[in-house]
Amino acid sequence: MANSFSGADMSLRTDKAVQRGPALQFTVDDQLVDAFSGESVAAALFAVGRRELRQSPRDSAPRGMFCMMGSCQECLVWVGQRQVPACQVPVAAGLAVQTLSFRRQHLD
Numbered sequence: 001m002a003n004s005f006s007g008a009d010m011s012l013r014t015d016k017a018v019q020r021g022p023a024l025q026f027t028v029d030d031q032l033v034d035a036f037s038g039e040s041v042a043a044a045l046f047a048v049g050r051r052e053l054r055q056s057p058r059d060s061a062p063r064g065m066f067c068m069m070g071s072c073q074e075c076l077v078w079v080g081q082r083q084v085p086a087c088q089v090p091v092a093a094g095l096a097v098q099t100l101s102f103r104r105q106h107l108d
């Protein structure tokens, strides 16, 4: 499995005055993502440089995190059989997340 969201890509996280939970990995669209316990899926993806989570159904414009508090629904992803805002889902080891575009291409 390719791992394109890890290692040096994690440079957007600050290292000063932050106590992190244990390091873990989860997957987004079958790609491993490095994260830390306590982060949301959206925060972990933002930190590794992934900004686009879906495309607008109206004009196919890229859409991603906006409010980071569960209000805008711009960050919707699939976790299991539920569509949820990525900013409201805590990362967990082995968590499998799928973007709407990926799921539409591979599962629908």
Ligand code: FES
Residues within 6 Å of the ligand: 042, 064, 065, 066, 067, 068, 069, 070, 071, 072, 073, 074, 075, 076, 085, 086, 087, 088
């Ligand atoms: S960024 Fe607005 S609901 Fe997640």
